[in-house]
Amino acid sequence: xxxxxxxxxxxxxxxxxxxxxxxxxxxxxxxxxxxxxxxxxxxxxxxxxxxxxxxxxxxxxxxxxxxxxxxxxxxxxxxxxxxxxxxxxxxxxxxxxxxxxxxxxxxxxxxxxxxxxxxxxxxxxxxxxxxxxxxxxxxxxxxxxxxxxxxxxxxxxxxxxxxxxxxxxxxxxxxxxxxxxxxxxxxxxxxxxxxxxxxxxxxxxxxxxxxxxxxxxxxxxxxxxxxxxxxxxxxxxxxxxxxxxxxxxxxxxxxxxxxxxxxxxxxxxxxxxxxxxxxxxxxxxxxxxxxxxxxxxxxxxxxxxxxxxxxxxxxxxxxxxxxxxxxxxxxxxxxxxxxxxxxxxxxxxxxxxxxxxxxxxxxxxxxxxxxxxxxxxxxxxxxxxxxxxxxxxxxxxxxxxxxxxxxxxxxxxxxxxxxxxxxxxxxxxxxxxxxxxxxxxxxxxxxxxxxxxxxxxxxxxxxxxxxxxxxxxxxxxxxxxxxxxxxxxxxxxxxxxx
Amino acid sequence: xxxxxxxxxxxxxxxxxxxxxxxxxxxxxxxxxxxxxxxxxxxxxxxxxxxxxxxxxxxxxxxxxxxxxxxxxxxxxxxxxxxxxxxxxxxxxxxxxxxxxxxxxxxxxxxxxxxxxxxxxxxxxxxxx
Ligand code: SF4
Numbered sequence: 001x002x003x004x005x006x007x008x009x010x011x012x013x014x015x016x017x018x019x020x021x022x023x024x025x026x027x028x029x030x031x032x033x034x035x036x037x038x039x040x041x042x043x044x045x046x047x048x049x050x051x052x053x054x055x056x057x058x059x060x061x062x063x064x065x066x067x068x069x070x071x072x073x074x075x076x077x078x079x080x081x082x083x084x085x086x087x088x089x090x091x092x093x094x095x096x097x098x099x100x101x102x103x104x105x106x107x108x109x110x111x112x113x114x115x116x117x118x119x120x121x122x123x124x125x126x127x128x129x130x131x132x133x134x135x136x137x138x139x140x141x142x143x144x145x146x147x148x149x150x151x152x153x154x155x156x157x158x159x160x161x162x163x164x165x166x167x168x169x170x171x172x173x174x175x176x177x178x179x180x181x182x183x184x185x186x187x188x189x190x191x192x193x194x195x196x197x198x199x200x201x202x203x204x205x206x207x208x209x210x211x212x213x214x215x216x217x218x219x220x221x222x223x224x225x226x227x228x229x230x231x232x233x234x235x236x237x238x239x240x241x242x243x244x245x246x247x248x249x250x251x252x253x254x255x256x257x258x259x260x261x262x263x264x265x266x267x268x269x270x271x272x273x274x275x276x277x278x279x280x281x282x283x284x285x286x287x288x289x290x291x292x293x294x295x296x297x298x299x300x301x302x303x304x305x306x307x308x309x310x311x312x313x314x315x316x317x318x319x320x321x322x323x324x325x326x327x328x329x330x331x332x333x334x335x336x337x338x339x340x341x342x343x344x345x346x347x348x349x350x351x352x353x354x355x356x357x358x359x360x361x362x363x364x365x366x367x368x369x370x371x372x373x374x375x376x377x378x379x380x381x382x383x384x385x386x387x388x389x390x391x392x393x394x395x396x397x398x399x400x401x402x403x404x405x406x407x408x409x410x411x412x413x414x415x416x417x418x419x420x421x422x423x424x425x426x427x428x429x430x431x432x433x434x435x436x437x438x439x440x441x442x443x444x445x446x447x448x449x450x451x452x453x454x455x456x457x458x459x460x461x462x463x464x465x466x467x468x469x470x471x472x473x474x475x476x477x478x479x480x481x482x483x484x485x486x487x488x489x490x491x492x493x494x495x496x497x498x
Numbered sequence: 499x500x501x502x503x504x505x506x507x508x509x510x511x512x513x514x515x516x517x518x519x520x521x522x523x524x525x526x527x528x529x530x531x532x533x534x535x536x537x538x539x540x541x542x543x544x545x546x547x548x549x550x551x552x553x554x555x556x557x558x559x560x561x562x563x564x565x566x567x568x569x570x571x572x573x574x575x576x577x578x579x580x581x582x583x584x585x586x587x588x589x590x591x592x593x594x595x596x597x598x599x600x601x602x603x604x605x606x607x608x609x610x611x612x613x614x615x616x617x618x619x620x621x622x623x624x625x626x627x
Contacts, residue, residue, distance in 0.1 A: 031588040031595070033581065047595060063580050090591065098598035105599070430529055434581045460533040 035436035107359035163197030206253025230283035280326035294341035431459030523582035
């Protein structure tokens with residue numbers, strides 16, 4: 001018979017005591033932050049977004065070195081394995097952790113991907129919350145001239161990103177379809193020549209879409225992104241179209257677009273208005289019944305005309321109540337075996353439950369403006385985000401980086417870009433720097449400026465902060481309360497587009 | 499001399515030992531009260547901070563709310579002090595981690611400890627000549 005102990009010695013494994021580097025029970029802290037999620041529980045989150053949910057008071061015990069390796073062996077093991085504490089001053093696996101950190105910031109690797117061309121400011125709708133559109137036939141004044149389109153394309157292809165996206169917005173983009181065709185064909189030929197990937201998207205309300213337009217989109221692999229605010233009575237009330245039902249035109253348009261382009265080539269975005277807040281279930285049902293795989297519950301932007309109309313003013317508390325009710329309904333569909341997601345939650349969950357991140361303009365740090373997205377306005381102005389050009393319609397040019405006549409360097413690395421860069425990382429913002437949700441959240445200098453009057457922002461009464469903090473906390477609470485929900489959320493987090 | 503945390507009229511007053519609470523943690527904590535309260539920090543003696551919160555004129559609070567606020571402030575001060583300890587204790591390792599993450603290998607090093615393989619020779623002694 002072989003002596004087990006001896007056998008072990010002939011292998012290269014050491015006795016367990018060998019690994020007990022700190023026999024005196026001391027350990028070193030690694031960077032992490034904590035937040036109370038309920039009166040009974042708190043969360044600790046490390047630099048790469050791994051988290052542990054612990055009974056209230058545990059964080060204090062960790063910091064005071066009261067976690068005992070023997071009596072708290074399970075917790076101790078979890079803290080070591082998840083990089084919250086280390087038995088050595090520099091953890092042996094710090095390079096693994098550094099690689100994971102780099103993975104979380106991978107969205108920075110390629111620089112600007114999304115290039116928005118505001119191809120026309122003209123629109124045939126008169127939506128009450130719309131900040132910018134004009135009902136007019138004046139093409140000369142409100143369509144993007146060919147010259148600017150060409151300059152925009154030239155700048156787009158200067159991006160170091162190996163794959164760029166050009167997105168046409170309006171007004172109603174399809175009113176300038178001839179110009180879109182010019183842009184698409186020109187961009188395609190350059191992309192082919194220099195070997196860059198190119199995705200094309202048209203944002204449209206689909207009211208004036210035709211088979212001919214869609215055939216063209218099919219031929220050129222153009223994606224369609226439309227707007228659907230919910231059932232007919234909500235959509236039509238939000239999106240006023242003289243002498244017609246916007247809803248019926250949108251639904252007809254979605255069906256036709258799916259038939260010609262394929263189901264998955266058509267997506268829809270909703271805008272939440274004061275009216276929507278009373279109908280979370282109906283809105284979710286509309287998206288589900290229309291055969292979408294999910295919905296993005298977005299709150300109304302606080303910019304421009306929207307801020308001034310009483311109809312659109314509501315507070316974040318109400319949005320959060322709406323959000324939670326809608327999420328409940330979405331979970332019901334998932335319990336029944338359907339895969340149907342809420343996309344804001346999905347962004348947070350990918351950051352919480354997967355090794356990856358999602359580049360999403362205001363939910364990343366550094367923020368996605370300039371280094372993720374750039375906007376070329378119809379009049380040649382270049383803006384940091386879509387919201388920035390809406391501010392400009394109110395004569396606020398804070399986020400105007402220059403014009404299409406400027407050089408790439410002036411636009412992307414100029415004084416204005418540098419000024420914005422000072423405040424685009426939540427790691428260094430007051431309030432955010434000690435916030436446990438920092439790896440899941442982001443920074444939004446444009447929103448701060450629009451709602452609080454300065455780019456830096458003030459977290460205690462920021463609606464951006466209030467919304468994100470509560471939604472993240474709520475997602476954790478849901479996962480903790482029900483294993484089934486945790487499984488569903490894990491499923492959502494697995495569908496990463498990285 | 500001992501100081502008791504208390505509510506004086508509409509004002510919340512809390513004392514903190516300077517050897518236990520860092521100045522940074524107190525200010526980071528009070529940051530979150532600045533939208534609704536006038537916050538003030540002063541020394542009562544060289545070992546004690548006096549922290550006070552006074553509701554802004556448009557934010558009148560009841561006695562019951564004041565009691566809750568006192569509790570919340572005490573708890574938040576403890577929490578922010580813990581956060582500050584973690585931040586300061588882990589500053590160097592955090593810097594190292596981020597430097598490594600964004601470097602191209604210049605901060606990498608072999609894992610500490612003896613490196614050996616199952617066949618039994620010591621890789622550290624193998625020379626490439
Ligand atoms: S905005 Fe609020 S929730 Fe987001 S990181 Fe900053 S403090 Fe945390």
